[in-house]
Amino acid sequence: MTALDADFLRSQFPAFAEASLQGHAFFENAGGSYTCGQVIDRLHRFYTQRKVQPYGNYAASQLGGAEMDEARSRLAAMLNVESDELHFGPSTSQNTYVLAHAFAETLSTGDVVIVTDQDHEANSGAWRRLEARGMQIREWHINRETGQLETETLAGLLDESVKLVCFPHCSNIIGQENPVADIVKMAQAVGAVTCVDGVSMAPHGFADVGTLGADIYMFSSYKTYGPHQGIMVVRRALTDRLANQAHFFNAGYRTKRLTPAGPDHAQIAACAGMADYVDALYDHHFDEAASPAARTAAVTAMKRAHEIETLTPLLDFLADRDDVRILGNAGIGNDARRVPTVALDTKKPAEGVADALATHGIMAGAGDFYALRTIGAMGCDKDAGVLRLSFVHYTTDAEVAKLMTALDATL
Numbered sequence: 001m002t003a004l005d006a007d008f009l010r011s012q013f014p015a016f017a018e019a020s021l022q023g024h025a026f027f028e029n030a031g032g033s034y035t036c037g038q039v040i041d042r043l044h045r046f047y048t049q050r051k052v053q054p055y056g057n058y059a060a061s062q063l064g065g066a067e068m069d070e071a072r073s074r075l076a077a078m079l080n081v082e083s084d085e086l087h088f089g090p091s092t093s094q095n096t097y098v099l100a101h102a103f104a105e106t107l108s109t110g111d112v113v114i115v116t117d118q119d120h121e122a123n124s125g126a127w128r129r130l131e132a133r134g135m136q137i138r139e140w141h142i143n144r145e146t147g148q149l150e151t152e153t154l155a156g157l158l159d160e161s162v163k164l165v166c167f168p169h170c171s172n173i174i175g176q177e178n179p180v181a182d183i184v185k186m187a188q189a190v191g192a193v194t195c196v197d198g199v200s201m202a203p204h205g206f207a208d209v210g211t212l213g214a215d216i217y218m219f220s221s222y223k224t225y226g227p228h229q230g231i232m233v234v235r236r237a238l239t240d241r242l243a244n245q246a247h248f249f250n251a252g253y254r255t256k257r258l259t260p261a262g263p264d265h266a267q268i269a270a271c272a273g274m275a276d277y278v279d280a281l282y283d284h285h286f287d288e289a290a291s292p293a294a295r296t297a298a299v300t301a302m303k304r305a306h307e308i309e310t311l312t313p314l315l316d317f318l319a320d321r322d323d324v325r326i327l328g329n330a331g332i333g334n335d336a337r338r339v340p341t342v343a344l345d346t347k348k349p350a351e352g353v354a355d356a357l358a359t360h361g362i363m364a365g366a367g368d369f370y371a372l373r374t375i376g377a378m379g380c381d382k383d384a385g386v387l388r389l390s391f392v393h394y395t396t397d398a399e400v401a402k403l404m405t406a407l408d409a410t411l
Contacts, residue, residue, distance in 0.1 A: 002285050002298075004306040010394050012036050012277060013225075025399040028365040029223070030172050030341045030390035033203055036225040038280065039273030042067070043227060046266040054265050067269035072255070074275040077292035079217075080210030081233050084254040088268045090261060092199055092220045092230040093122040098245050098258055099195070099216065099234075100126035103164060105243035109134035111163040114192075116140045117373040118149050118171045118178075123197035123218070124373065127166050140167065142377055147174035147328035151182060162192045169201035169217075170339055173374045173386065174328035177201060177337035184213045193238060199223060203392050204307060204339050205300025206278070208293055209233050226274040227267040234258060303393035310391070310400050311340040317404050323347060323411050327378050327386065341390040343369075345380050346411065350387040353410055360406035364389055 010016045015026075015034040026034065046064065054065035076083040089095040107113075113135050115127050131137045138157050142149055149167060158165075165187040170177045180196055187194045195216040198207055202219035209217045218232040234242075239254050250256040275292070282295040285302065315330050315338075325345040329338060346353050350366035357364050367385040368375055376382055389403065 001305050002302055004302045004393060005284060006306075006394070006396055008284050009281060010396075012038070012280060013394060014040060016394075024361045024363055025402050026363045026395075027389045027391055027399075027403060028363055029203060029392045029395075030200060030369070030388060031365055032222050033225050033392060034394070035222075035227070036273060036277040038276035039226045039270050042273040042276075043266055043270040046269045050269070051266065064265060064269065067272060068263070068265060071268055071270070071272040071275075074272055074292065075231065076233075078206050078275060078278065078296045079233060080208045080293040082236065085233050085235055085239070087232045087234060087255060087258050088263055088271070089230040089232070089259050090264070091122075091228070092197070092218045092232070093126075094261075095218055095230040095232045095258075096122050096126045096195075096197075098260060099232075099242075100130060102242040102245050102258060104130055104133045104135075106241065107133075107135055107163055110136060110161065112136045112138055112159075112161045114138045114140055114154075114157055114162055114165045114167075116142070116149055116167050117377050118142045118147070118174060119166070119168050119197060119371070119373070120172050120199065121370040121372070122199070123166055123168060123195065127164070127195075136161075138162070140165075142174070142374070144377055144379065147171070147374070147378055148176060149178055151179065151186065154183065154186060158186060158190045158192070160190050162187070162190055164193050164195060166195040167197070169196050169198040169207065170204075170341075171328070171371070171374060172200040172341060172369055173343045173371045173378075173388070175200075175339050175341035175343065175390075176329050177339065180207075180212045180214060184215075188213070200341060201339065205303050206296050208297060210293070221271055221274060224274060225277055227270045229264065229267050229271060231271070232258075306393050307340045307391075307395075308338075310395055310397055311338065311342075313397075314340075314342065314389070314400050314404065317407075318342070318344070321411070324387075327375070327380070340392065340395070341388065343375075344387045344389070345378075346384075346387050348384065350385040353387050356410035357403075357406050360402075360409060362403055362406045364403075 050064035076086045193215045196214040198219040222228040244251040327343040354366035365388045
């Protein structure tokens with residue numbers, strides 16, 4: 001396995017050279033990552049040179065439209081899907097609400113939608129509201145000890161009345177990857193569509209959606225080193241079948257049917273910077289020519305290896321304490337599918353712990369993180385919330401050591 005060059009990758013992020021952030025270690029990446037320089041450069045160029053209505057008859061307009069098209073085609077290639085299967089929206093929450101409206105006009109009374117209590121509310125609340133439109137909601141509950149979604153439980157919920165199964169690729173609290181491909185196959189066996197919330201998994205590597213087989217896959221680019229957009233893959237056949245949510249005259253355009261709001265031209269164009277960043281990492285570490293999906297997979301493997309290496313000492317440190325409880329599986333390694341998002345029941349208000357950590361130069365989050373159902377199912381005090389320590393591939397061993405020292409002083 002090629003080792004990740006931490007100095008090189010951190011040089012791609014202006015935040016690490018920003019004077020006001022020196023001495024601070026960032027551990028709330030699950031709420032939104034730092035932005036890579038490639039995205040910032042593209043955003044600046046668009047606003048200064050191409051901030052006009054795109055796809056027009058003059059150069060600035062044509063260049064702006066070409067950058068938007070570039071973002072769509074390059075991201076689709078990285079995700080191993082077709083370009084017209086990629087959709088941009090203001091956020092994943094908004095995209096889910098639009099999808100729920102589309103399904104409400106497509107499903108029939110009595111059709112069953114499966115949701116989970118492991119999801120961020122964005123991939124839960126909108127679907128649950130379909131009950132008021134005559135659909136039935138079945139809940140796939142987590143194991144209250146491990147926090148995991150177990151496929152054996154799902155099997156007992158599936159039958160031919162199930163039309164949609166909504167679940168996360170990875171929980172923003174439990175921090176463990178779910179077996180998406182297996183779940184998709186189970187749902188497809190009864191004719192159900194799958195909607196996967198990839199927001200908490202995508203920062204650790206863009207998914208090969210084509211191989212996973214999900215009908216819908218969503219993530220947020222502001223958590224994958226990009227601008228604030230919600231990005232979703234919806235397979236062609238499903239897009240064509242769902243009710244049009246855009247202006248009537250856009251019904252014939254796949255990439256417009258599910259995005260009723262006007263697109264944010266500059267932010268969509270800047271999303272190509274995320275592909276630039278993946279390419280920069282690949283070209284720095286590898287010499288072989290490869291497809292966009294293969295390049296992405298190689299970069300993801302490097303990221304995950306580094307994350308496992310930096311996460312292991314933190315989990316070992318926390319496992320030895322009796323003043324916190326790690327939510328979910330504390331194990332590490334590829335079999336455990338753990339990502340470096342660690343939620344802790346601190347047995348006291350988490351906000352106070354986060355405040356104390358800030359005085360030690362640790363930027364961490366506290367609260368419910370829009371996952372009230374999850375922390376409730378795990379037996380946590382919803383009012384006290386949880387402390388969340390989340391990091392990604394640009395986090396260093398030294399920063400993790402700084403975090404552990406700060407936790408020792410504050411817990």
